[in-house]
Each structure stands twice: as C-alpha cells, then as structure tokens.
Amino acid sequence: MTGATHADLLARAQHLVREKDAIEANIREFEAVLQSQKVGMDDPLVDREGFPRGDVDIYAVRHARTTIIRLRNDLKAKMSEIESALHAVHTQAQLEKNMAGTQPPARPTEDIPFAAINGVAPDSPANEAGLERGDKVVRFGHVDVTNHQGLKALSDLVAVSENKIIRVLVLRDNTPKTLFVTPHKWSGRGMLG
Incomplete structure (x- = not known):
C-alpha cells in the first residue's frame, strides 16, 4: 500500500485476520457436515462391492469435501497475506519511529558496513x-x-x-x-x- 501509515497497515492486517477467521468458521461448518454423516475426508463412499453407500448422503459429503479443500487453500493464501501485512506493519512502525527523530540505542557495530x-x-x-x-x-x-x-x-x-x-x-x-x-x-x- 503506497503512502500507507502504520495505522492504515495495521487496519489492513486486522481486516485480513477477520477474513481468515471467517474462512476457518466456514471450514468448521463443512467439517460438521462430514461428522453428521460419520465420514471424514478420506473415508470411502462406496461399499465393498463398489456400490454407493446407502447410509451416507454422497452429494452432501462430496460437496463438503470439495468445499473444505478449496477453503483450506484459501486459508493458506490468506495466512501468507497476513504474514506480509504484519511484516509491513512492523517495518512501517520502525520507519515512523526513526523518522520521528528517535534513534535506536548505540551498538558496538554502528560503524560496520553491510x-x-x-x-x-x-x-x-x-x-x-x-x-x-x-x-x-x-x-x-x-x-x-x-x-x-x-x-x-x-x-x-x-x-x-x-x-x-x-x-x-x-x-x-x-x-x-x-x-x-x-x-x-x-x-x-x-x-x-
């Protein structure tokens, strides 16, 4: 975010965390669908003879599994966004602190080039x-x-x-x-x- 202040960057990071929380809540809802059907992400939906199981709503389970996979991918991407946003927050906070005239404490390595x-x-x-x-x-x-x-x-x-x-x-x-x-x-x- 060009020209963003520390407060702007912090608000963006908080917004991303709320989005992450919503994705996690969505995942839990679809995991509850699987639990109600007494199956997990990898349980077979056919019997030993290869016929669809009669004790499971196959459409609901497949839909829940597909949605959970998509949401987990969304969650992974959102976590990456949050990581970048938090890094920007901390960098901007340090920059604003330095620009305000406060200097970090003197270090013995102060004159060593990097x-x-x-x-x-x-x-x-x-x-x-x-x-x-x-x-x-x-x-x-x-x-x-x-x-x-x-x-x-x-x-x-x-x-x-x-x-x-x-x-x-x-x-x-x-x-x-x-x-x-x-x-x-x-x-x-x-x-x-």
Missing part, C-alpha cells in the same frame, strides 16, 4: 540522494549489519517506503556521511537505481 554501492544509475533516486559508487552502507533506515535478513530487509523497507524519506549512513573514503534517499518510480528499474 553493503557496498557498486553503481548508481544517472537520474535515479539514489543519484538524487548523492549516493556514489564505492560508498559502503552502514545503515539504511533501520537496516544495519545486525539484520539477519541481509539485503532482503533493505528491499522490503524500500517496497513500503515509496515517496518517503529514508536516512542512509554511508562510509565514503572511511568518513561517515549521512544522506537522505526518497524511493520512487523513475525511468529505470526499481525505486532506487
């Missing part, structure tokens, strides 16, 4: 911010060397920060330099260049 700039495209957001080839990135927003997701955390932060200012600390010729980059769409690939 990435190096190997090129900057002309007219890109990175170029506009003043990043140069050879700069060593020490901190990009809240992402630093202590992050265990590597460059994925940086790309995730950029993905939720379109048109928002991100503070970047680099070492240029072993001298710390603070820059401010605003990821946005431009004529090249990505939102940084």
Whole structure:
C-alpha cells in the first residue's frame, strides 16, 4: 500500500485476520457436515462391492469435501497475506519511529558496513540522494549489519517506503556521511537505481 501509515497497515492486517477467521468458521461448518454423516475426508463412499453407500448422503459429503479443500487453500493464501501485512506493519512502525527523530540505542557495530554501492544509475533516486559508487552502507533506515535478513530487509523497507524519506549512513573514503534517499518510480528499474 503506497503512502500507507502504520495505522492504515495495521487496519489492513486486522481486516485480513477477520477474513481468515471467517474462512476457518466456514471450514468448521463443512467439517460438521462430514461428522453428521460419520465420514471424514478420506473415508470411502462406496461399499465393498463398489456400490454407493446407502447410509451416507454422497452429494452432501462430496460437496463438503470439495468445499473444505478449496477453503483450506484459501486459508493458506490468506495466512501468507497476513504474514506480509504484519511484516509491513512492523517495518512501517520502525520507519515512523526513526523518522520521528528517535534513534535506536548505540551498538558496538554502528560503524560496520553491510553493503557496498557498486553503481548508481544517472537520474535515479539514489543519484538524487548523492549516493556514489564505492560508498559502503552502514545503515539504511533501520537496516544495519545486525539484520539477519541481509539485503532482503533493505528491499522490503524500500517496497513500503515509496515517496518517503529514508536516512542512509554511508562510509565514503572511511568518513561517515549521512544522506537522505526518497524511493520512487523513475525511468529505470526499481525505486532506487
């Protein structure tokens, strides 16, 4: 969600959780249909001779089984959406905290770079911010060397920060330099260049 605040992202995550709860309730309803027929998802619907069982409403059971399978797939997709939404909520909360001027506690690893700039495209957001080839990135927003997701955390932060200012600390010729980059769409690939 471009330009979304922490509250917007949180409301979206809560909406997704309510949708997940509705899917789970639906699954339970169709599982109750199977229980009322005294069959599960894998019980045979034919007798030993291959004829349809007379003690089971075969249409109701098949319909319930098919619906449960579809709903379980929907639930899996919804859980993936929720995971992404919660990640965005936490990333945006950290970003807003950093933009409000609060700094994370000092770390002994504060001056250790975790990435190096190997090129900057002309007219890109990175170029506009003043990043140069050879700069060593020490901190990009809240992402630093202590992050265990590597460059994925940086790309995730950029993905939720379109048109928002991100503070970047680099070492240029072993001298710390603070820059401010605003990821946005431009004529090249990505939102940084």
